[in-house]
Amino acid sequence: MNLRTDIGERRRAYTLVEALVASSLLLIGVSAAASMSLTLLTQEEINERSVKVFNYLDNAARLYQLGVPASDIEDILPVEPGVQALTTATGTTTVPLLGPVDVTTMTITYLASEALEKNQASELEWTGGDVEATRSESVSLIRADSYIPADLDSGSDSDSDSDSDSDP
């Protein structure tokens, strides 16, 4: 009676097929999760890069509107590895009741997924994405010179004139 009872109570194990199927499913899930993780991490890195570049563009636009010459802006701002180019193009638009107004289009082009150089101020390394992928964004700006202009054209303020008698 005890023998029958032991045989009767022995638990039945998972079959090999069951185990293989379960393992396959688990493997597929883990692979998908791993792939998605990398993709999501890359996306997050792109987000972070974009935030930094937009801040860069924001600062550049503000400097320009404050009166800083466009050519000096890149020298003033700290190096941002993601930025490939910051360009300005000035055109003219006519504002009713006011007349022609200079409008400058400031365009920033940046590497969306990987920097070409490491930002020394950051401990982050870009880990994924296409190196060649770039993105450009533009903002249109106008500014008013609130100070007495340097080029009053009075005839006595030319640089050559200044230089010619520069030594007291």
Next chain:
Amino acid sequence: MILQTDRKHDRTRRHERGSILVICMVLAAFGTIGVAAWLSLLDARGHQVEQNLTALKRRAHYNNGRALAHLAIYKNHLHVAEGVAADVVYEIPGGLGRATVRAYDGAPLRNQSSVRRSKIGAVPLRSFSTDVRVDLPDGAGDREWQFQLRSYNPVLAGDLLVMHPLADPEDTSPMISGNLAVKGRAVFWDAVVRDFTAGLRADEYHLPVDIAGQTSFATSAGGSTLPLNYPRPRQTTGFAGSTDPYRGGLDIVRSIDNSHNAYATRVQASGTFLELNGSTPYARGDGPDTEPPGPGNSDDSKIKQIDEVAASGTGHDSLYNRLLNAPRLSSDVMVHAVETPAAFHPGKLYEILDARHPLPIDVLTAVAGETTGGITEEERDALFRKSNVWIWSNGAGKIVVYLWSPNLQHLIMREVTELVLEGPDDPAVADSLSTESPVALLVDNPPGIGLDRVEFNEQNKRRIVLALSTASPASGDPDPNYSPDMVFTGSLPFPDWRMILDLQNTGAVFDTTAIAGATVVGGIRANRPLRVAAGRLTLEREFDTNELETLLSRNAWIESYLQ
């Protein structure tokens, strides 16, 4: 019994298998929720990042609106003669920015109703302000800004020497030369190195931002200093002919286009002013306008006797005694006597007139225009002083103003070639005038006539504004004298002259050798070169702004604040 045990075991095994499945499903559900949350967070993060760009563009357009408001106010509002009756909307096509300038009254340069303290250091501490509300959209709504259209006279604010861009761009002489000391700030709208190496000394220098070349800057005490390092706000004195109002042109003495910031307008608005022409004899004193013939005045016989004496050359004493002892002399008789000097021995005509102070205006005018020698310069001066004459013109371009007179009014003078400002030689009298209201003396010469000489005699502690304008001639005509001699004379060494000199299209050649050196308490604004040819000239600040700040022509600029 066995069967019951097997069934029990089978049921337990099935239950265990079901539990594992449930646990797996729960774990899968949690995993799915976690992954979904992660995805959702990353999606939100992506949207947030993209919204950063949207926010950036909104900020840019908001600041575009502010710049647009500045441009619009510079172009259409700050320097003009009237306010805005209805709101004006300025908008950049494409939605790149918008500014709504709300309606406001009055011209900023004419505003006298509000005096504010400045909040930034590059402009006068105290200034008039026309407050204009400007609404700027920020993407979510309108933000209210207050644009304060400020104005004040720069000299009164401490810019004791203000050199505007030269009216003659071809002039290569230094803007300032000679011994000129500025105990305050010297401001140059435009300058080159040579302008600072020919004798100028100032405690502070405010220079154009693009000046090139090495030079040294000397203080009034002889030390060295560096120029101030802040930019000067864009300013205007209003319309200046056809030039840009913001390039430093001056049209502030008498102007049609720029009447709201011209001295003549302010003087005329005061109601107490006098206009006169240097080419017409003129005098104004305490006496009546004229002395009419009256009972007992046998004018005809007196005039006839004057003519007879002049014609015959005899009877001078008889005529002299008759006129001297007459109880009354009409203006006709006195004027005829002045115009007939041959009827009198030297000094006798003076004695006749000297007995009848205050002389009528028409007689004084005849004396002023008398050029034949019947009355000497000294006699004329004595007669004028005793009749309390405060201004006279000899009709040949010379005008003399007695600054101590209580009757002195604002003056608008034309066709003046020589101007003499007589100050009191008595220090007590000079001190007593220090609290008098300021007076504006304007010289607005027409094209072709230049002021040759200005004489400052003795001292002056009454606040005066001397605004001189020299008009450019028509094309092809010779230039008038743009740089009058400004000579300080008198018996007092180192006199003080309280005055603000506004020189429009006019320079100056100062000479203080007669009194060793002079101090101008006020300042100078000019757009032609100034030269101290001999002696020393010092500029000091005028601190009494009462009644003066509303009389002076001003500069206007913008300050803007978020409400």
